[in-house]
Amino acid sequence: MKVLILGSGGREHALAWAVARSPRVTEVVCAPGNGGMAKMARCLPVNVDSLDSMIQLAEAERPDLTIVGPEVPLSLGIVDELQARGLRAFGPTRAAAMLESSKGFAKRFLQRHKIPTANYAICNNQAEVEKAIDIFHAPIVVKADGLAAGKGVIMCPSRATAIEAAEGLFSGKLLGTVERQVLIEEFLEGDEVSFLCLSDGKHVTPLVPSQDHKRIGEGDTGPNTGGMGVYSTDALLDPAMREWILRHIAEPTVRGMAEEDTPFVGVLYCGLMMTARGPQVLEFNARFGDPETQAILVRLESDLVEALEACIDGRLADTALRWRQGASACVVASSGGYPGSYKKGLPITGLEAAAQLPETVIFHAGTALVDGQTVTSGGRVLGVTATADSLEEALARAYKAIKEIHFEGMYFRHDIGHRALKKKS
Ligand SMILES: Nc1ncnc2c1ncn2[C@@H]1O[C@H](COP(=O)(O)OP(=O)(O)O)[C@@H](O)[C@H]1O
Numbered sequence: 001m002k003v004l005i006l007g008s009g010g011r012e013h014a015l016a017w018a019v020a021r022s023p024r025v026t027e028v029v030c031a032p033g034n035g036g037m038a039k040m041a042r043c044l045p046v047n048v049d050s051l052d053s054m055i056q057l058a059e060a061e062r063p064d065l066t067i068v069g070p071e072v073p074l075s076l077g078i079v080d081e082l083q084a085r086g087l088r089a090f091g092p093t094r095a096a097a098m099l100e101s102s103k104g105f106a107k108r109f110l111q112r113h114k115i116p117t118a119n120y121a122i123c124n125n126q127a128e129v130e131k132a133i134d135i136f137h138a139p140i141v142v143k144a145d146g147l148a149a150g151k152g153v154i155m156c157p158s159r160a161t162a163i164e165a166a167e168g169l170f171s172g173k174l175l176g177t178v179e180r181q182v183l184i185e186e187f188l189e190g191d192e193v194s195f196l197c198l199s200d201g202k203h204v205t206p207l208v209p210s211q212d213h214k215r216i217g218e219g220d221t222g223p224n225t226g227g228m229g230v231y232s233t234d235a236l237l238d239p240a241m242r243e244w245i246l247r248h249i250a251e252p253t254v255r256g257m258a259e260e261d262t263p264f265v266g267v268l269y270c271g272l273m274m275t276a277r278g279p280q281v282l283e284f285n286a287r288f289g290d291p292e293t294q295a296i297l298v299r300l301e302s303d304l305v306e307a308l309e310a311c312i313d314g315r316l317a318d319t320a321l322r323w324r325q326g327a328s329a330c331v332v333a334s335s336g337g338y339p340g341s342y343k344k345g346l347p348i349t350g351l352e353a354a355a356q357l358p359e360t361v362i363f364h365a366g367t368a369l370v371d372g373q374t375v376t377s378g379g380r381v382l383g384v385t386a387t388a389d390s391l392e393e394a395l396a397r398a399y400k401a402i403k404e405i406h407f408e409g410m411y412f413r414h415d416i417g418h419r420a421l422k423k424k425s
Pocket residue numbers: 118141148149150151152153185186187188189192214271282283
């Protein structure tokens with residue numbers, strides 16, 4: 001069977017790696033892929049922001065299964081388009097992907113179905129923003145309604161900063177695109193957990209939980225990034241809490257989407273804040289997370305392709321997933337200067353030595369293969385990922401591997417997993 005993976009990040013490399021391990025898969029095609037995927041699969045150019053470009057490629061390749069990595073193609077309706085052409089695709093339809101592509105839609109949905117989330121107001125203009133801010137008090141969270149590649153959420157310590165942030169979103173000054181709706185949210189305190197589930201539209205199967213590190217600086221300081229590292233261990237959620245989240249958040253979401261005639265098939269990523277009043281939904285993503293996927297898939301012992309096909313065929317209830325016990329950790333190596341501007345095209349050394357270490361996989365994100373040499377091509381360059389019997393060992397393995405790797409200006413956080421380690425001691 002031939003599998004097409006759309007996307008070019010660390011998430012997609014991890015998907016390609018997991019798919020290639022399936023005994024049923026004879027060919028993996030990545031589009032556009034990256035330097036790491038180019039070493040294991042055929043990579044083809046595509047523009048994942050253009051339906052036409054993706055459709056043309058899928059028509060030419062006729063894959064047996066397409067897995068959609070990023071959110072933009074899902075929000076454009078790539079799964080609807082592929083299905084209309086008789087091509088099997090894993091991911092939600094355009095209507096179901098609204099859970100991610102419109103934060104306003106998601107908030108109203110959560111409220112309709114009484115699923116715990118921060119109090120909020122959806123504002124159409126600046127006057128409504130000011131009214132809402134008076135109700136919530138500072139600190140306040142201001143959010144763009146639409147997809148913003150992680151740049152649409154602003155934490156505001158005061159009324160004045162919140163007003164300014166909303167103005168920036170409405171005017172287009174902040175994101176470059178004009179927002180027609182802005183969300184004002186109550187500020188929640190707690191630890192964040194990424195709770196990813198597979199759904200076939202009716203049944204929900206959780207994947208192992210993980211915790212991302214969004215900030216560039218150690219101790220969770222500095223600006224937000226796409227994610228600087230992640231770890232996964234079952235200890236992140238005790239069995240009772242996991243069950244509670246399943247019963248009160250993930251299952252009602254999938255049930256609600258089905259009731260509203262937009263069944264959700266794909267990965268339902270619940271971004272949760274574990275607050276004193278229980279878990280609250282910060283947001284949904286309608287796809288695998290990056291870098292969560294790297295840490296999750298290295299723990300998956302079952303056949304990923306089987307599981308994704310079970311979602312498409314509506315038989316997830318009969319499919320059990322097996323996991324490596326213990327833990328995994330993924331440390332992201334980024335370009336110097338990221339999330340600001342950075343150099344590209346810098347040669348990377350030590351990849352082979354690092355990959356030979358036990359239970360270690362180097363997932364590429366912003367890399368390219370140029371005349372046989374792997375070079376940097378993006379902000380987040382690599383996700384150095386390892387598994388072990390304990391989180392401490394998984395982290396030690398990932399950090400040992402990252403020390404083998406070098407490129408000019410390479411940066412990584414030395415404190416991935418610090419919250420879990422602190423809790424233990
Ligand atoms: N209501 C909130 N209270 C506190 N922090 C929040 C709140 N909403 C979002 N955040 C923080 O902002 C980050 C990004 O927000 P999120 O809604 O996940 O948007 P996106 O991932 O689309 O940028 C979250 O991971 C969380 O750290």
